[in-house]
Amino acid sequence: MLERATTSPNLTDRGRIPAVLRVLTELVAWVTLPWGLAHYSIAWSILAVIVLIGAPGVFATPGDKKQVTVAVPGPVTIGFMLLQLAGALWGAILIMPGWAVAIVGVLAMITVIAELPRWRWLLTAPARPATQRPPNTAA
Numbered sequence: 001m002l003e004r005a006t007t008s009p010n011l012t013d014r015g016r017i018p019a020v021l022r023v024l025t026e027l028v029a030w031v032t033l034p035w036g037l038a039h040y041s042i043a044w045s046i047l048a049v050i051v052l053i054g055a056p057g058v059f060a061t062p063g064d065k066k067q068v069t070v071a072v073p074g075p076v077t078i079g080f081m082l083l084q085l086a087g088a089l090w091g092a093i094l095i096m097p098g099w100a101v102a103i104v105g106v107l108a109m110i111t112v113i114a115e116l117p118r119w120r121w122l123l124t125a126p127a128r129p130a131t132q133r134p135p136n137t138a139a
Helices: 013-036 042-058 074-095 098-123
Strands: none
Touching: 013 074, 013 098, 042 074, 042 098, 074 098
């Protein structure tokens, strides 16, 4: 049986291109969604910044980032990435011309494809590495 890798593909050489694509998508989301929402409500714009930038900066899966403030299981990290992708697309729709929205859509699709190895790893990633789990207290 194959043993599960303790480190995400995100922290290996294989993870460089997906990381660049992820950062580009995140930048689009961080700029366009708060900007687009500001036309409707400053409060929604601020909330978008907190959700898109603050939450993923605080919550992370051990083994996927070098430093983790609050450990969460892998599916939570995938959820944050899906929020980033949706935010990039929604923000683009709110403020960009059609041709730019199409480019953001293609970027999002390529990012998802590039992220699949990381997401497969994250689906089985616990909130804490095995070395940090409390000892079994059952007697």
